[in-house]
Amino acid sequence: MRPLHARYPFFAAARQAVESAEVAIATLVAEDAPAVERGVERVERALMEGTVEAEDPYAWDTESELLSYPISRIIVSLVETPAAVDKYARAEADTAYEHMVADFEATGDDINSDARASLDDVLREFDLAGSVRAERTENAHRAPEYYWVDIGPYLTYCDTDWGADWRLVNRSLADGAVRVGRKELYKLLREAVRRRVAEGLPFAVRGSDAGDQLADALKPHVERLRNLLSDRGAVNVVYTDTVSPDHFPPCVESLLSRTQDGESLSNEAEFSLAAFLVGVGLSPEEVGGVVGDASAESLKTRATVLADSSGSQYAPPTCETMQAYDLCVNRDDRCDTISHPMKYFETATSGAESTATTDETPGSAD
Ligand code: SF4
CATH class of the missing domain: 1.20.930 (Transcription Elongation Factor S-II; Chain A)
Structure with missing residues (x-):
């Protein structure tokens, strides 16, 4: 060789x-x-x-x-x-x-x-x-x-x-x-x-005793990679004109604050943060801009990879996976109503928009 x-x-x-x-x-x-x-x-x-x-x-x-x-x-x-x-x-x-x-x-x-x-x-x-x-x-x-x-x-x-x-x-x-x-x-x-x-990918690994044994032995690695990619629920990418960090779920707020403080995040944490920020519509440059200097290049690179993928396949991890990673922290009341950080953002954003609309409605109570 x-x-x-x-x-x-x-x-x-x-x-x-x-x-x-x-x-x-x-x-x-x-x-x-x-x-x-x-x-x-x-x-x-x-x-x-x-x-x-x-x-x-x-x-x-x-x-x-x-x-x-x-x-x-x-x-x-x-x-x-x-x-x-x-x-x-x-x-x-x-x-x-x-x-x-x-x-x-x-x-x-x-x-x-x-x-x-x-x-x-x-x-x-x-x-x-x-x-x-x-x-x-x-x-x-x-x-x-x-x-x-x-x-x-x-x-x-x-x-x-x-x-x-x-x-x-x-x-x-x-x-x-x-x-x-x-x-x-x-x-x-x-x-x-x-x-x-x-060429030739993917191919059938299972189907014979030897193939099944191979697949079984690699199963923990494969499952971890699947979890990294996405979870059961493919989540639609949420694009908003104005992405307000006030609507980020507590887990993402925590990751953002840790990286802004210069902490080096684990692989899973970096992926979760980058996938979320891309999912809410930030460009790779914007991701690099919000995560703090220490992680800017690495998060920007991840975001670039994620941004040119096919959206839902690279959805951020679900709450269940975040919990498995020990990244589900500071839960609040809204967390009890959702099962995905993107859903948290979506409901928080739409809740804020409807409140704003009500406030702007002529004749609404002062
Ligand atoms: S429940 Fe979900 S959205 Fe809430 S902090 Fe945990 S992972 Fe984040």
């Missing part, structure tokens, strides 16, 4: 390395090997933070890092939430994109590192070597700024959501190829990675 395989675990060679190592995933799971812990971290960070990079990159050896990839695919399949697969594949692709940019732009001794992939390596991996050509530059020592990509692969990997700039009518075309900037080429490769990671 090479460090390169651990850095790009979706490469065909990485998969072969796992197969030829003859390591039984079931044994790793039964023994709770480091690769399992890293696999769980991989999925959790993908779903919550949009990256699969290890929190501590030095905590895992090459083997654990590489084996964590097939384990994370099993976990994502067991989570059984469509948004989980999508979010996970995007996080793998985004992390790979960062690796690719760093590797392709590496200079000096870094170029020869055994862990790095060249642009040619990645193009070959996706059968694009014959479809992408660098535009000649006057300075042969400088990396090309532009490339020509055959129309077929361009249309395959180009996403219509990327905007008008990517439409063929707005592109230079010649000899059946499309001109793209260097970073645009990397973006196309990121999409190629996303598709490869998403």
Whole structure:
């Protein structure tokens, strides 16, 4: 197993390395090997933070890092939430994109590192070597700024959501190829990675004795991840013109006040707070602005991941889950009437609006 395989675990060679190592995933799971812990971290960070990079990159050896990839695919399949697969594949692709940019732009001794992939390596991996050509530059020592990509692969990997700039009518075309900037080429490769990671997900894990045992052994991890994602009650996102913190439930007020005081929150607490603030309609920038300097960047990143998801799939935890996390604090009377912090906010906001309307009604009692 090479460090390169651990850095790009979706490469065909990485998969072969796992197969030829003859390591039984079931044994790793039964023994709770480091690769399992890293696999769980991989999925959790993908779903919550949009990256699969290890929190501590030095905590895992090459083997654990590489084996964590097939384990994370099993976990994502067991989570059984469509948004989980999508979010996970995007996080793998985004992390790979960062690796690719760093590797392709590496200079000096870094170029020869055994862990790095060249642009040619990645193009070959996706059968694009014959479809992408660098535009000649006057300075042969400088990396090309532009490339020509055959129309077929361009249309395959180009996403219509990327905007008008990517439409063929707005592109230079010649000899059946499309001109793209260097970073645009990397973006196309990121999409190629996303598709490869998403391919075959989710798959059926249960259905055989071995699969059932595997699923049972991973159950605690899977249930915790499901709880992080959302709970039984998908909650509609509440958008209001004016988001008043006075209407936040006590649990959220407490989290907000702790983070504003500079306290570092647990993973669950950060997720709960970010998901709530996004749910009431704050933008990631606004979330970063209200949580205090110490947590601004981290909460803003979480909010960005949550904000581009499909709403209800990333609803904040229910009151029941908040209680399980020990985050349900300072309950008040309204808490007895609801089962979700978002519902608390909704009823508090609508109650305040109807009071205001009554007060403004001509002829209402002074
Ligand atoms: S009951 Fe629900 S809304 Fe109230 S404090 Fe607990 S978790 Fe928050």
